[in-house]
Amino acid sequence: METAFTVLALGMLVAAAAAMSLRNLIHCALCLVGAFGGAAGLFLTLGAEFVAFAQVLVYVGAISILIVFALLLTSTRAVETAQPWVPPRGLGPTVAGLVTGLLLAAVGLSPGLPEKTAATSAVSVQELGRELLTRQAPALLAVGLLLTAALIGAVVVALREPPPTSGKEEPPA
Amino acid sequence: MNPGLEHYLVVSALLFCLGLVGVVLRRNLLVIYMSLELMLNAANLALVAASRFVGNLDGQVMVFFVVTVAAAEVAVGLALIVALYRRRQTAHVEDLTTLRL
Numbered sequence: 001m002e003t004a005f006t007v008l009a010l011g012m013l014v015a016a017a018a019a020m021s022l023r024n025l026i027h028c029a030l031c032l033v034g035a036f037g038g039a040a041g042l043f044l045t046l047g048a049e050f051v052a053f054a055q056v057l058v059y060v061g062a063i064s065i066l067i068v069f070a071l072l073l074t075s076t077r078a079v080e081t082a083q084p085w086v087p088p089r090g091l092g093p094t095v096a097g098l099v100t101g102l103l104l105a106a107v108g109l110s111p112g113l114p115e116k117t118a119a120t121s122a123v124s125v126q127e128l129g130r131e132l133l134t135r136q137a138p139a140l141l142a143v144g145l146l147l148t149a150a151l152i153g154a155v156v157v158a159l160r161e162p163p164p165t166s167g168k169e170e171p172p173a
Numbered sequence: 174m175n176p177g178l179e180h181y182l183v184v185s186a187l188l189f190c191l192g193l194v195g196v197v198l199r200r201n202l203l204v205i206y207m208s209l210e211l212m213l214n215a216a217n218l219a220l221v222a223a224s225r226f227v228g229n230l231d232g233q234v235m236v237f238f239v240v241t242v243a244a245a246e247v248a249v250g251l252a253l254i255v256a257l258y259r260r261r262q263t264a265h266v267e268d269l270t271t272l273r274l
Binding site: 036039050083 | 175176177178179180181182183184186187188189190191192193194195197198199200201203204206207208210211214217218221222224225226227228230233234236237238240241242243244245246247248249251252253254255256258259264266267
């Protein structure tokens with residue numbers, strides 16, 4: 001258990017560091033897939049099978065493919081030749097360091113984090129489904145509406161606009 | 174020794190900060206976007222770990238909704254980036270300063 005956690009966590013962090021620091025954007029996207037996969041593995045070590053497989057389906061499958069398509073559609077050269085980092089003016093690294101310190105200190109200093117006991121067994125998909133369809137049913141419906149609206153909106157935003165050559169002519173009635 | 178809640182929270186915090194550094198310091202919109210996804214994943218990891226160790230389902234239900242909203246956000250965000258690239262032929266943040274005072 002401990003070995004699995006260590007390997008997955010280290011692999012995920014290394015892949016995430018590569019994903020945010022590499023120059024070649026295709027390599028970034030591939031490392032991002034690795035980081036998502038590592039997170040899915042960590043979910044499995046936590047006994048959250050449904051979330052792990054949703055992570056694989058949504059992140060590793062759909063979102064990474066979408067990102068690769070966006071790379072195809074936007075960059076003529078995938079490798080950034082210019083300086084890929086904003087020149088450090090102090091504020092950005094300071095903020096990132098402060099947030100890191102704050103989060104780690106909050107974890108380290110908080111007293112009495114719950115220990116795993118025999119009672120905290122893995123959650124079954126059945127329980128999760130019952131919870132989603134009873135107590136959380138309104139939220140589930142709202143999320144469905146949100147997804148529909150977002151997909152229609154994405155299509156509308158990304159539609160190619162007609163070329164503005166016919167500006168003077170009246171449109172045929 | 175099995176990993177405890179604090180181990181998962183530390184990993185989650187480190188992942189969040191890697192994403193934050195990417196968002197703050199990179200120039201390319203798509204890399205900023207990927208780093209944002211990393212930050213969302215870090216939050217998910219913390220929620221699932223808390224749900225497991227506290228022993229109730231709410232964290233996992235929350236993660237389910239976070240994943241759904243992230244999918245919607247990715248669809249709209251990438252469509253915006255593609256539309257922006259078509260209009261401006263750039264995906265770098267310092268070229269997009271129309272709103273600067």
